[in-house]
Amino acid sequence: MAEAIYAPGLEGVPVTHSGISHIDGSAGLLEYRGYAIEVLAEHSSYEETALLLLDGELPQATALASFDAGLRAHRRVKYNIRELMKYMPVTGHPMDMLHCAVASLGMFYPQQELSDAERENVPHLDAMAMRIIARIPTIVAMWEQMRYGNDPIPPNPDLGHAANFLYMLSGQEPDPELARILDICLILHAEHTINASTFAVLVSSSTLTNPYHVIAGAIGALAGPLHGGANQKVVEMLTEIGSVERVPGYLDEKLARKEKIWGFGHRVYKTRDPRAGILKGLMERLAARSGLKHTRLFEIAQAVELAAGERLASKGIHANVDFYSGVLYHEMGIKDDLFTPIFAMARSAGWLAHWREQLANNRIFRPTQVYVGRHGKAYVPLAERG
Numbered sequence: 001m002a003e004a005i006y007a008p009g010l011e012g013v014p015v016t017h018s019g020i021s022h023i024d025g026s027a028g029l030l031e032y033r034g035y036a037i038e039v040l041a042e043h044s045s046y047e048e049t050a051l052l053l054l055d056g057e058l059p060q061a062t063a064l065a066s067f068d069a070g071l072r073a074h075r076r077v078k079y080n081i082r083e084l085m086k087y088m089p090v091t092g093h094p095m096d097m098l099h100c101a102v103a104s105l106g107m108f109y110p111q112q113e114l115s116d117a118e119r120e121n122v123p124h125l126d127a128m129a130m131r132i133i134a135r136i137p138t139i140v141a142m143w144e145q146m147r148y149g150n151d152p153i154p155p156n157p158d159l160g161h162a163a164n165f166l167y168m169l170s171g172q173e174p175d176p177e178l179a180r181i182l183d184i185c186l187i188l189h190a191e192h193t194i195n196a197s198t199f200a201v202l203v204s205s206s207t208l209t210n211p212y213h214v215i216a217g218a219i220g221a222l223a224g225p226l227h228g229g230a231n232q233k234v235v236e237m238l239t240e241i242g243s244v245e246r247v248p249g250y251l252d253e254k255l256a257r258k259e260k261i262w263g264f265g266h267r268v269y270k271t272r273d274p275r276a277g278i279l280k281g282l283m284e285r286l287a288a289r290s291g292l293k294h295t296r297l298f299e300i301a302q303a304v305e306l307a308a309g310e311r312l313a314s315k316g317i318h319a320n321v322d323f324y325s326g327v328l329y330h331e332m333g334i335k336d337d338l339f340t341p342i343f344a345m346a347r348s349a350g351w352l353a354h355w356r357e358q359l360a361n362n363r364i365f366r367p368t369q370v371y372v373g374r375h376g377k378a379y380v381p382l383a384e385r386g
């Protein structure tokens with residue numbers, strides 16, 4: 001048998017057939033179910049985009065209204081989840097809390113795996129997906145209150161997905177413009193082909209485990225700084241740089257030490273990530289609002305993008321989605337360690353679409369390895385080992 005070719009990081013290796021999203025990495029194009037990301041960001045809502053990802057088509061008005069009503073009706077989590085969260089250390093990262101809380105949601109649904117009948121029961125799978133999408137924002141916002149010793153703010157069924165999240169974070173009904181900016185951010189982060197966390201979804205889905213394990217595993221993968229965790233790192237980096245004047249020297253030192261610039265580079269995009277451009281535009285939209293001109297970080301970010309371009313663009317390294325999202329959330333007054341949980345909230349729709357797609361044509365993932373270890377070693381009793 002011919003020896004299998006090992007591709008580190010599975011670069012260029014297809015692992016599934018998928019109709020959910022598509023990237024053209026050299027042209028900088030992204031589509032969800034055939035619709036350009038720019039079009040969805042301008043015209044759609046997170047609720048509609050989530051349903052598009054899950055069902056494959058833009059919904060009719062009645063289907064969208066019923067999905068939206070389902071999301072609003074299922075935002076609350078069981079009291080025991082709140083009790084569990086009470087015992088988590090408030091110093092812990094919210095992604096660790098989210099991983100644990102989402103996995104625990106599955107304990108209220110006794111069976112650990114999906115039966116054949118359940119896998120073929122589309123309304124059952126739809127209901128599970130909708131409940132997970134509805135509850136992740138509640139858990140994140142509950143934690144934001146609980147970690148400061150406050151009672152969680154109950155969800156408000158009169159508000160849409162993004163507006164309700166902002167309401168639960170602060171207790172204030174958000175300005176519709178801020179809610180729309182977050183809504184667009186959620187659309188932009190909802191799906192992105194087979195990135196690391198979505199690959200984790202495929203692998204765990206293929207064992208027929210329950211979707212709570214699937215989504216908790218994906219949250220764990222997203223938390224890493226090379227993936228979704230980079231949005232928090234970007235803001236830490238910009239804060240450390242501190243001024244526009246320090247940008248070139250900071251980058252030169254970092255690159256000389258062979259360190260990565262957070263929020264730059266991508267396995268698939270060899271030009272600017274289209275989401276980075278839209279997020280930058282949203283930041284400009286936010287900065288233009290009176291009373292919200294705290295744009296020092298944004299100025300540093302733009303200087304970093306310019307200087308990084310001079311140093312890295314020839315290697316195909318450009319700003320990715322994580323570069324401007326953290327700056328935008330920071331300027332919206334959101335705590336830095338909530339940036340990646342907000343990414344997870346949004347990406348739950350894409351993850352669950354891939355969960356459904358995997359179940360519809362399942363085969364367990366079981367790749368191989370190139371063994372580089374030893375063979376046939378003689379066991380030496382402990383007393384005789386030198």
Ligand SMILES: CC(=O)SCCNC(=O)CCNC(=O)[C@H](O)C(C)(C)COP(=O)(O)OP(=O)(O)OC[C@H]1O[C@@H](n2cnc3c(N)ncnc32)[C@H](O)[C@@H]1OP(=O)(O)O
Pocket residue numbers: 009195225226227228230259260261262263264265266267268312315317320321322
């Ligand atoms: C939602 C998301 O996940 S978007 C990505 C978020 N992650 C980040 O922003 C972290 C910084 N970026 C990176 O670590 C990488 O670019 C990744 C993880 C996104 C992609 O990784 P890979 O495709 O495996 O690229 P890899 O890490 O092998 O880099 C290839 C070359 O580009 C360089 N490079 C890649 N990204 C960067 C960067 N951000 N800063 C400086 N150099 C970089 C590497 O040093 C390497 O150079 P070399 O060939 O001279 O050794």
Ligand SMILES: O=C([O-])CC(=O)C(=O)O
Pocket residue numbers: 191192193194195196267268320321
């Ligand atoms: O596609 C990737 O590898 C990472 C990414 O941008 C995302 O998950 O949004």
